[in-house]
Amino acid sequence: MALRSNPTLRQRRLGAELRRMREQAGLGGSQLARELGINPAHVTQMESGKTGISVERLRTIAALCMCVNEPLIDALADIITERERGGWWEEYRGTLSEDFREVAELESYARSLSTYSITFIPGLLQTATYASAIFSRSHALLPQHEVDLRTAFRLRRQSVIRDGKVPYTAFIHEAALRMQFSGPAVRSEQLSALIEDSEAPHVSVRVLPFNVDSLPSPFGNFTYAEGPITDLSTVQTDTGLGNQLIDAPAHVARFRVILAQMDASALSAGESREFIRHVKKEMEDADV
Incomplete structure (x- = not known):
């Protein structure tokens, strides 16, 4: 063989x-x-x-x-x-790096997903214009066709939660809501979409406001993908050098503790929705 x-x-x-x-x-x-x-x-x-x-x-x-x-x-x-089953992400082999494909594969096989983001709205909840703004402002200064390709891939990843089959919890720090890189119109559209997505029965958006006593995560953005059994769960973190995948049981267990701390510290789903509406209005009023 x-x-x-x-x-x-x-x-x-x-x-x-x-x-x-x-x-x-x-x-x-x-x-x-x-x-x-x-x-x-x-x-x-x-x-x-x-x-x-x-x-x-x-x-x-x-x-x-x-x-x-x-x-x-x-x-x-x-x-x-299941080894013969190819995922849709394989269509991008040769056009996008392995990091992109691995994230899609991880999400597609998860029983549930939880994310934490402090710098931008999580990719699974981004609008097309917001995602495009992120890729356009990357340190590599990507050409437009690369921006379009990465944006299309990110939107296609969202099918994993759009079909309602995978429960999804997004813990979002207030800093991510207020980031200015996308411009007023794009930011406003993104916050509106975030509010709408938060009302889906299988999606929970939880905000960690600035006045939370402590930041429960020593890490930046990460995704916890629950496996078919707990032993096969995986954590994916974003680093300056790309994705890091963590599957050692002791390390994965640490992230479960972090998520539990976030669950105790974050605003409820309803409070988070109202908080996002407040931030959106406040920023729109400041842009007038």
């Missing part, structure tokens, strides 16, 4: 979980290879997502590693059986 040159996010996650399973059992790669009757290099390839495995081999590995977490094993088996 030819090695994959570009394994998908889920293929890499499957490999990472196999490695975690092996390491928790205290087995080296060579030891596992000997038990399986394969070359040690094959173990490395499986754990990097560069080669696939069957469900039967998954269960053999789990048995050899003394893994009794049946929900995890079953969830990994589902990843294997």
Whole structure:
């Protein structure tokens, strides 16, 4: 079987979980290879997502590693059986970077999504003009066709919550509501759209105003994607060098604590809606 040159996010996650399973059992790669009757290099390839495995081999590995977490094993088996399913984001391979495609893949397979944003309105709730303004003002000074491509991709990502199948909670800091980069008309349109989206039954918009006693997150913008089981949840954070994907259980658990703190500190959904209306009117009055 030819090695994959570009394994998908889920293929890499499957490999990472196999490695975690092996390491928790205290087995080296060579030891596992000997038990399986394969070359040690094959173990490395499986754990990097560069080669696939069957469900039967998954269960053999789990048995050899003394893994009794049946929900995890079953969830990994589902990843294997879905491996032929290509996502719409693959259409953009060769035109957009892997970071863009990975975010779309992460969102599309999530059971629920929670985001935190301090710099701008979350991408899943952005209008076309607002998203375009963000890309137009990026440090790379993108040409217009690149701005249009990235904007179209961002809007297509929104289907994951527009169809109502994925519950979505957006924690938005007041600073993001007041950012000036998009201009008065675009900003006003975006805040109106945010109010409208917040009324959808599966969408919860929660504002963290400036007067909150403490900022519950030491991080900037991030997305928490709930997996089919808690063990397969992932956090994606924005950095100056691109996306960072976090799947180590202890680190992911830390973000669950942060989200719980935000839930306790943020305005309620109804209060947030009124707060956004107030900010919108205040900024529109100042622009007159």
